[in-house]
Amino acid sequence: xxxxxxxxxxxxxxxxxxxxxxxxxxxxxxxxxxxxxxxxxxxxxxxxxxxxxxxxxxxxxxxxxxxxxxxxxxxxxxxxxxxxxxxxxxxxxxxxxxxxxxxxxxxxxxxxxx
Amino acid sequence: xxxxxxxxxxxxxxxxxxxxxxxxxxxxxxxxxxxxxxxxxxxxxxxxxxxxxxxxxxxxxxxxxxxxxxxxxxxxxxxxxxxxxxxxxxxxxxxxxxxxxxxxxxxxxxx
Numbered sequence: 001x002x003x004x005x006x007x008x009x010x011x012x013x014x015x016x017x018x019x020x021x022x023x024x025x026x027x028x029x030x031x032x033x034x035x036x037x038x039x040x041x042x043x044x045x046x047x048x049x050x051x052x053x054x055x056x057x058x059x060x061x062x063x064x065x066x067x068x069x070x071x072x073x074x075x076x077x078x079x080x081x082x083x084x085x086x087x088x089x090x091x092x093x094x095x096x097x098x099x100x101x102x103x104x105x106x107x108x109x110x111x112x113x114x
Numbered sequence: 115x116x117x118x119x120x121x122x123x124x125x126x127x128x129x130x131x132x133x134x135x136x137x138x139x140x141x142x143x144x145x146x147x148x149x150x151x152x153x154x155x156x157x158x159x160x161x162x163x164x165x166x167x168x169x170x171x172x173x174x175x176x177x178x179x180x181x182x183x184x185x186x187x188x189x190x191x192x193x194x195x196x197x198x199x200x201x202x203x204x205x206x207x208x209x210x211x212x213x214x215x216x217x218x219x220x221x222x223x224x225x
Contacts (some may be wrong), residue, residue, distance in 0.1 A: 004157075031211075042217040043158070043201070050211075058212060090157050101146055101205060103213060105157035 003027045004106035006091050012112045013081050021076045021109050023091030032074040033092040033103060034058075034066060036085075043090070049074055081113045116141045116206050120216035127192055127223050135187040135200055135219050143207030147185050149178050150201040152218070158201055161187075192223045 004025045013019050023032065034046040035058075045058030047066040055066060063085060067075045078085055088110050092103040117140045127133055139147065146165050150158035162171045164180040171178050175196060177188040187200055203215040 040217065043203075043213075043215040045212050048211060056211075092157075102148065102160055102163050104160060105150075107157050108155070110155075 004091060004093055004104055006089075006106040006109050008109060009107065010110045012114065014114050015080075015082055017081050019078050019081055019111075021078075021089055021091075021111070023074045023076070023106060025072050025091075025093045025106075027093050027095075027104060028071075029093040029095045029104075030071065031094045032068065033094070034064075034074070034076045035090045035092065035105075036060070036087040037090060037108075038087050046076065046089075078111075078113075081111075083113045086111060086113045116204060116212075116214040118202055118204055118214050118216035120200075120202050120219045122219060123217070124220045125222070127189075127221070129193055129223055129225050130191050132188070132190045132192070134189070135221070137185040137187070137202030137216055138183060139185070139202075139204045140183075141204050141206040141214075145205040145207050147180055148203045148205070148213065149185070149187055150203070152199045152201055154199075161200075189221070192221075194223045194225050197221055197223045 007022045033048040035043045037043050049055050049068045052068050065077045088108050090108050091106040094103045119138045121136045149161040152158045162178040167182045169180050175190050179186050199218045199220045201218045203213045
């Protein structure tokens with residue numbers, strides 16, 4: 001089984017709808033991240049969490065919110081989706097400490113906002 | 115501001131034709147430089163972490179090296195299955211826990 005799973009894998013929604021993307025991990029890592037990937041722009045950080053009580057904004061957090069329900073679960077919400085949020089979304093995890101700072105990515109969620 | 119530049123943006127090789135991918139970076143103190151491989155429609159797959167200038171790591175046909183300004187991913191005798199997008203990212207000592215990614219380099223290896 002995959003260490004980092006994301007649901008759904010594909011989603012089509014309409015402008016103004018609220019949607020939630022979910023991420024679960026079995027790696028036992030404390031740190032979790034949400035990124036979006038757009039052609040020509042690379043991966044950009046939306047939010048990150050170091051533990052259940054610690055949530056931090058990344059470089060492009062406007063229009064998004066997150067919830068860390070447990071060490072293993074980190075959800076990303078789009079409160080009112082807009083077309084320019086169409087992108088590939090990735091969840092990632094990492095452990096604490098210099099030796100453990102490598103981030104491991106999930107398979108991604110492809111989101112289309114019409 | 116931390117920056118990562120990868121070159122070339124795309125590279126086509128014949129099977130067996132060795133080459134190198136470049137990742138230039140500017141950071142306020144390097145904590146780590148990371149190489150990932152990404153196949154179409156999939157999440158980035160971790161390849162290497164390098165921490166200090168002079169460090170080298172190898173995995174099969176790939177070898178990553180690091181200087182104070184750049185990293186190279188050397189591909190020796192590539193095969194078609196090495197075709198993918200290769201991503202470089204840096205983590206700085208500046209206090210931010212943010213990985214800064216380059217835009218990636220798409221490698222195509224023709225049989």
